[in-house]
Amino acid sequence: MKKMTECRSCGSVYETKLVRCPYCQTAYDPAAEDEYMEQLEDVRVELAGHRGDADKRTGAALMRTFVIFAIAVVLIIVIGICIFILPKNRSRNRLQERKDEFIRDISEDADDPGSDDK
Numbered sequence: 740m741k742k743m744t745e746c747r748s749c750g751s752v753y754e755t756k757l758v759r760c761p762y763c764q765t766a767y768d769p770a771a772e773d774e775y776m777e778q779l780e781d782v783r784v785e786l787a788g789h790r791g792d793a794d795k796r797t798g799a800a801l802m803r804t805f806v807i808f809a810i811a812v813v814l815i816i817v818i819g820i821c822i823f824i825l826p827k828n829r830s831r832n833r834l835q836e837r838k839d840e841f842i843r844d845i846s847e848d849a850d851d852p853g854s855d856d857k
């Protein structure tokens with residue numbers, strides 16, 4: 740048998756599961772409270788689902804930022820090597836070449852001492 744209640748406003752009798760009196764629309768508090776709690780629970784469940792989405796999206800954004808940062812750091816290091824280290828090596832090589840050339844000239848003069856006397 741269905742549970743019945745009496746409307747506190749118009750006095751008509753209706754099922755307790757109804758949120759409102761079907762005749763005068765006055766709210767039946769226990770049923771209204773149950774429905775409110777159910778809606779609140781639905782909102783809570785939906786929010787919990789969306790919180791997971793947000794964490795995933797935040798993680799992806801953080802990962803993307805980290806990858807971009809790592810690429811930037813690698814690029815800066817490569818550009819720094821090109822600008823500061825390679826030219827020094829090249830000028831050091833040029834200096835070494837000039838030293839070798841100088842030593843070659845001196846040793847050629849030493850091997851052929853008569854060439855200057857002509």
Ligand SMILES: [Zn+2]
Binds near residue numbers: 747749751762764765
């Ligand atoms: Zn009523």
